[in-house]
Amino acid sequence: MRGLDGRIALVTGAGAGVGEAVARRLAEEGARVVLADRDGEAAARVAATLPGDALGVACDVASPDDVTRAVETAAGLTGTINVVVCIAGNSRPAMLKNLDEETFGSVLDVHLGGTYRTVRTALAYLPDDGTGRIITTTSAAGQTGTIGQANYAAAKAGIIGFTKSCAKELARRSITANAVAPLAATAMTEKVRTDEKLARLTLARIPLGRFAEPSEVAGTFAFLASDDAAYMTGQVLAVDGGTVI
Numbered sequence: 001m002r003g004l005d006g007r008i009a010l011v012t013g014a015g016a017g018v019g020e021a022v023a024r025r026l027a028e029e030g031a032r033v034v035l036a037d038r039d040g041e042a043a044a045r046v047a048a049t050l051p052g053d054a055l056g057v058a059c060d061v062a063s064p065d066d067v068t069r070a071v072e073t074a075a076g077l078t079g080t081i082n083v084v085v086c087i088a089g090n091s092r093p094a095m096l097k098n099l100d101e102e103t104f105g106s107v108l109d110v111h112l113g114g115t116y117r118t119v120r121t122a123l124a125y126l127p128d129d130g131t132g133r134i135i136t137t138t139s140a141a142g143q144t145g146t147i148g149q150a151n152y153a154a155a156k157a158g159i160i161g162f163t164k165s166c167a168k169e170l171a172r173r174s175i176t177a178n179a180v181a182p183l184a185a186t187a188m189t190e191k192v193r194t195d196e197k198l199a200r201l202t203l204a205r206i207p208l209g210r211f212a213e214p215s216e217v218a219g220t221f222a223f224l225a226s227d228d229a230a231y232m233t234g235q236v237l238a239v240d241g242g243t244v245i
Contacts, residue, residue: 003227005030007131008081010074012061012118013088015042017186018137021214022085022221027052029222031083034074036061038088061088061114062106067121075125083133083225084122086115086159091188093148104151111155115162119177123170132175133225136163138236139181140243156181160236167234176233178224182217183240207242 009026013019015037027033027050035050037043040058047056055077059070074081090110092103115136126132141149142156159179166177183206185193192198193211203209217239223229224237238244 001029001222001226001228003131004083004222004225007031007083007225008074008077009033009083009085009225010036010071010081010118010122011085011087012036012059012070012114013086014056015039015046017087017188018182018184018214018217019085019087020046021218022087023047023054024050025215025218025222026083026085026225027054029226031225032077034070034077036070036088059088061086061118062109064117064121067114067117071118071121071125074122079125080127081122081125082127082131083135084119084126085135085137085221085225086118087137088114089137089188091149091152093152095148096150099150104154107151108155108158111152112158112162115159119162119166126170126173126175128173128175130174130230131227132170132173133229134163134166134170134175134177135221135224136177136179137182138163138179140183140238140240143181143236143238143244163236164234171233176224176229178229178232178234179236180217180220180224181236181238181240181244182220183211183243184214184217185211186214205243206240207245210241212239212241
């Protein structure tokens with residue numbers, strides 16, 4: 001990807017799954033990556049395997065103090081953060097009749113609130129020279145809804161609206177904002193993938209008939225971070241095997 005060499009990237013949720021794969025791909029493309037994860041030890045372990053002096057930091061995106069610490073760690077490298085990638089998330093499924101306030105709010109606070117906190121905190125360090133990138137993570141659930149996860153779907157739909165608003169507001173600073181909607185084999189999809197009935201129903205809705213490996217979706221994030229996507233903003237790119245067409 002053009003233009004990533006030497007740029008500073010902050011990736012939340014980077015201790016495993018899609019976040020780890022994205023951090024790895026950005027580092028391989030030449031970026032210097034700060035990996036933020038609620039599991040700080042996991043973030044540090046992954047960082048130790050990446051090129052480019054990657055750093056791992058403990059960060060619960062539901063905590064404003066943690067987010068500030070992670071952002072300042074990334075900004076402290078050169079004074080600038082070029083790429084902000086928001087992937088951190090959680091899942092607490094429940095049918096609507098059983099979806100209490102705490103279960104609903106906790107998922108929104110991590111996905112939507114965490115995205116808001118990370119982007120808003122990093123905003124002061126994003127440059128106005130055309131290299132500033134905000135990349136958020138949504139899903140098919142945020143576009144079509146899902147049974148048993150109204151909290152997750154609401155959060156992911158909110159991320160789409162938030163990202164599009166960022167794109168419009170920050171265009172004057174030449175900062176782009178785009179979202180990726182991946183469907184990959186991660187811990188968050190493990191229950192669906194390992195339950196025979198759920199797996200059969202889910203795969204029937206995926207034209208390509210399988211889940212992606214995290215590394216297969218990481219390239220889309222790298223593309224959006226690169227100079228090749230300098231004229232793209234406010235878009236949602238589905239990397240879901242054709243689930244949403």
